[in-house]
Amino acid sequence: MGALDIIPVPGHPGMFNRRAAVEAWQRAGSPDVTYGGRLYGEQKRLYDLFRAGKGSPADNPDATWMPLAHCRFAAWDIRGITPTIRARLIRAGFIFPYSYEGWHCELPNVKQYAIVHTIPSTSGEAVKPLPKPTPAPTPAPAPTTRKATPVTLYRNDSTTPYTYALAGDSPGTPANWLVTTRADLARDWAAVHGSAVPLDGPTFTAFAARYEAPLSVKS
């Protein structure tokens, strides 16, 4: 279990995303979403349709130099985005990289997350992704059953520019660790979660290792 795990999205049967994205989204108050993770196969289908002149523009899931944030299960499309919801998501750790897609937010540095080919079951054995309209066999817990997670902002003083990490932790759940070198983003995070705790390089690296669990999906 770790921040990189693929988990069901509470309140959205059949939808999955990385734990780090789900926990940050919950910190933002779980705003309504239309899309979370999109499996490689589904993206490939959309891309092939587009190439055949039959679908909307879609990115090639094999172009791994591209962000492909949904295929990395590190993005959300927000339904009915408002400036307030957007501000909450930014404070929770998300960025809005596309001015022409105001509803799309993602974790910083999405390329650190692998493209996802299958939804793993909790037993570690891959299960078939559910077709869209079919509800998940077991209802996900309501978002309100989660307690707010305490969050700490850390700063690595041995990098130029500084590297910041927003670390979420709560009893009984794995931590998560969002990294950025963007000072403006770090300022937004600090405004909500308190000033950054300065760490030397080795300590910062050790913290990161503790927070970032090994990848549990094949790519």
Ligand SMILES: [Zn+2]
């Ligand atoms: Zn999107």
